[in-house]
Amino acid sequence: MLNRVILIGRLTKDPELRYTPAGVAVAQFTLAIDRPFKGQDGEREVDFIPVVVWRQLAETCANYLRKGRLTAIEGRIQVRNYENNEGKRVYVTEVVADNVRFLESSRDSSSHSGGYSEETSHGGGNSNNNRSSRNSSSRNNRDPFHDDGKPIDISDDDLPF
Structure with missing residues (x-):
């Protein structure tokens, strides 16, 4: 069985951060995701997907x-239910994200992207290891075509043929 989802969309408002009685951080936000087709009125339809993140990733x-930022999330679909004040059973479908990628910088929408997941945010290493892995990750995210148009110096020994 497989329950995995990847979504890219824009936040409809700033995330809401709360804490459980046990002190565990949980944040909720909604992603607006354009459908790949237009409706009968010629307008693009949009799906609004609720997303939940936990612990350090939530913080x-x-x-x-922030509202309007392009964001990618990876996680699983969860359906939960509860009884409301009127005694009716309410079903909620949401995505519980364990990996979030910030696809736009807060200063400039094209300057860089970054991402965090539960594993990198609070996984088994110390904070220096996490910091160095994020630094090396951002070095690997540089534009591979930044020297486009300049000759590349490759020796014949490096060629596979």
Whole structure:
């Protein structure tokens, strides 16, 4: 069985950060995602997908994500239910994200992208390891075509043929 989803969209409002009674951080936000076709009126239709993130990732999202920012999330679909004040059963379908990518910088929408997941945010290493892995990750995200148009010096020994 497989329950995995990847979504890219824009936040409809700033994430809402809360804490459970046990002190665990949880943030909620909604992604607006354009459908790949236009409706009968010629307008693009949009889906609004509720997203939930937990622990350190929730705090990171609350600190850095803002309304309108382009964001990618990876997670699983969850359906939960509860009884409302009128005694009716309410079903909620949402995505529980374990990986969030910030596809736009808060200063400039094209300057860089970054991402955090539960594993990198609070996984088994110390903060120096996490910081160095993020630094090396951002070095690897540089534009591979920044020297486009300049000759490339490759020796014949490096060629596979």
